[in-house]
Amino acid sequence: MAQVRLESIGKTYPGGVRAVDGVSILIEDGEFIVLVGPSGCGKSTTLRMIAGLEAITDGEIRIGDRRVNDVAARDRDIAMVFQDYALYPHMTVGRNLSFGLLRRRQYSSRLRSLLSGSYRANRRKETGAISDRVARAADVLGLGDLLDRHPRELSGGQRQRVALGRAIVRDPSVFLLDEPLSNLDAKLRGEMRTELRRLHRQLGATMVHVTHDQEEAMTLGDRLVVMKDGIVQQCGPPVELYREPVNRFVASFIGTPEMNFLEGVIEEGGVFTSGSVRIELPKGRWPSVSVGQQVTLGVRPEHLERVADSDAMFTGEAEVVEQLGDRTDVILVNGNHRMTARIASGSGLREGDSASLRADLSQAHLFAVDDGENRIATK
Amino acid sequence: MVRWTRRFLVGLALTVGSVAMLFPLWWMLVISLESPQRAAAAAEGGGSIAVWPKDIHWSNYPEALRQIGTEPWQGFLDALANSIVITVLVVVGTVLSSSLVGLAFARMTFRGRGPLFLLMLATMMLPAQVTMIPLFLVFRSLGWIDTILPLVVPAFFGSAFFIFMYRQFIAQISESLIEAARIDGYGMLGIWWRIILPMCTPVTAITAIFTFIFVWNDFLGPLIYLHSDDQSTLALALNSFRNQYGGLENVHLLMAVSVVTMIPCVVLFFAAQRTFVEGIGRGAVKG
Numbered sequence: 001m002a003q004v005r006l007e008s009i010g011k012t013y014p015g016g017v018r019a020v021d022g023v024s025i026l027i028e029d030g031e032f033i034v035l036v037g038p039s040g041c042g043k044s045t046t047l048r049m050i051a052g053l054e055a056i057t058d059g060e061i062r063i064g065d066r067r068v069n070d071v072a073a074r075d076r077d078i079a080m081v082f083q084d085y086a087l088y089p090h091m092t093v094g095r096n097l098s099f100g101l102l103r104r105r106q107y108s109s110r111l112r113s114l115l116s117g118s119y120r121a122n123r124r125k126e127t128g129a130i131s132d133r134v135a136r137a138a139d140v141l142g143l144g145d146l147l148d149r150h151p152r153e154l155s156g157g158q159r160q161r162v163a164l165g166r167a168i169v170r171d172p173s174v175f176l177l178d179e180p181l182s183n184l185d186a187k188l189r190g191e192m193r194t195e196l197r198r199l200h201r202q203l204g205a206t207m208v209h210v211t212h213d214q215e216e217a218m219t220l221g222d223r224l225v226v227m228k229d230g231i232v233q234q235c236g237p238p239v240e241l242y243r244e245p246v247n248r249f250v251a252s253f254i255g256t257p258e259m260n261f262l263e264g265v266i267e268e269g270g271v272f273t274s275g276s277v278r279i280e281l282p283k284g285r286w287p288s289v290s291v292g293q294q295v296t297l298g299v300r301p302e303h304l305e306r307v308a309d310s311d312a313m314f315t316g317e318a319e320v321v322e323q324l325g326d327r328t329d330v331i332l333v334n335g336n337h338r339m340t341a342r343i344a345s346g347s348g349l350r351e352g353d354s355a356s357l358r359a360d361l362s363q364a365h366l367f368a369v370d371d372g373e374n375r376i377a378t379k
Numbered sequence: 380m381v382r383w384t385r386r387f388l389v390g391l392a393l394t395v396g397s398v399a400m401l402f403p404l405w406w407m408l409v410i411s412l413e414s415p416q417r418a419a420a421a422a423e424g425g426g427s428i429a430v431w432p433k434d435i436h437w438s439n440y441p442e443a444l445r446q447i448g449t450e451p452w453q454g455f456l457d458a459l460a461n462s463i464v465i466t467v468l469v470v471v472g473t474v475l476s477s478s479l480v481g482l483a484f485a486r487m488t489f490r491g492r493g494p495l496f497l498l499m500l501a502t503m504m505l506p507a508q509v510t511m512i513p514l515f516l517v518f519r520s521l522g523w524i525d526t527i528l529p530l531v532v533p534a535f536f537g538s539a540f541f542i543f544m545y546r547q548f549i550a551q552i553s554e555s556l557i558e559a560a561r562i563d564g565y566g567m568l569g570i571w572w573r574i575i576l577p578m579c580t581p582v583t584a585i586t587a588i589f590t591f592i593f594v595w596n597d598f599l600g601p602l603i604y605l606h607s608d609d610q611s612t613l614a615l616a617l618n619s620f621r622n623q624y625g626g627l628e629n630v631h632l633l634m635a636v637s638v639v640t641m642i643p644c645v646v647l648f649f650a651a652q653r654t655f656v657e658g659i660g661r662g663a664v665k666g
Contacts, residue, residue: 051558051562052562053558053561053562072561073558073561073562074561074562074563074564074565078562079562080558080559080562082555082558082559083555084553084555086553086555086556086558086559088556088559088560088574089578090577090578090580099560099563099573100562100563100564103563103564103565103569166559
């Protein structure tokens, strides 16, 4: 396994489109890092640059001690799992697993052994070693019974496991996973997430995973890298990104349902005003805000609770009530304002009912409107 | 009721069409097995239509084949061997070169790819007669006349139509398969041989069958470039046989040689029918 270091890497396509811009990340040996962001944010391009499938316009990539900018994909000692699995359809599962290993047999040593007359013995030894590795990988992923089948005879989940097996069998320095779960249904996706975590623990491998699904990113990654427009917005452990998003984009991208945002102004006495909504902010929590400053208040749905009208910060009509069993998601509308709250189930709230909410402001965030929508520091 | 009537009419039309298409072949087979007198009478039009041989004369076949060329049997065996060698080499050459060029046009980025592809397609519009004389002069200057080289070597430089077919098919193959093979350690040639070519089986079947049929039955090419008797192909031998034994009294022998010449194409078509039809369908839908 190896450390991966990205130093100010960038990618500009012919025609001038800048897909990745100055990305610098240090991926520790054995770390599971997830690149996450909306479509077109540059996460897959970054992964493909690590893989060597995409040329780097500027910056430097190091895998272990080696600078690999100009090293071909096959010589980077990486393995990649593709979104569409990329299993060779004309080969059996066993052959798919061993395909890369067969290529990597040393031709020079084969030539030497041919000349020295030990070719057959060496070939038997090599083939035996490859078979052992395939059997071990198949064992890890429960593919033992499928080795003689073709990909077309497998279910989506089985194909996914074969794709993972093909990476595992190579025992690479780095695993690169390009949205490998996005073609699976919700149930299988959940199972494969668990499987991926287990594999990561078992192999202790350096893994770089790309997804646009923030929930998948949160559950899998030791650290997340949130990207937008080719630029890294924030890099850190999932909980840190959830609790302390650096800007409004990260705050909105991480967490389901999405964080609520109210755009308003700070008035005398530290009161946040947005239309008819007036919220008294805790004294001293945001020492740098000043009266008259335009800000955006961000509150996560789970930090809102239903209260009596007299304690309300926000009152509105329930437009949508989604019963999720253990909890209920409610969208309340009041004029131009719309707030999503996650409340306990069994509240009896129905669509069209009026409800009042109160926010836990100790968990709320303020974002500057005029400063790249960055989060305003708390005390 | 209307449905059944429609099905009946369609079936009837297909049956009539099939009979019209197959009757000449059937007639050729029947005449090849007839006695010389009945065959001549049928060919002249004064005898029976000969829809079924009265007595089956299998001996017509060895007799006909023995009489090809100047030496008994030798002429036929030489022609058969030459036809097999030329056809196999041309089929192999066309499949390898066309798929390789098709891969380049489908998956490799290089300057001038678009114009080159159009230029390549434009060569399909050139009738063979236009290039016949220049090609003959080139091959003569190379000293290749009366060898199989003018018939075989061009096949290793691709065929525009098959390059187009391969290119269209390969363009449908997921890019990630090629990338996976690159990561697995294969270069473009390895990817072509181990991934692309095996996945192109339907196109390869079409290419192989069309090329086989064309080359096996090709008369003009061998006529221009092959002059010696021992270089003759079956198509040339059949023509020589017709010139030598073209009278009505030998029509049964002529038909016997014709049947023997045709057999490989029919066998090949039926052997590869499934893959062939699949390939045609795929080309129709995705091409």
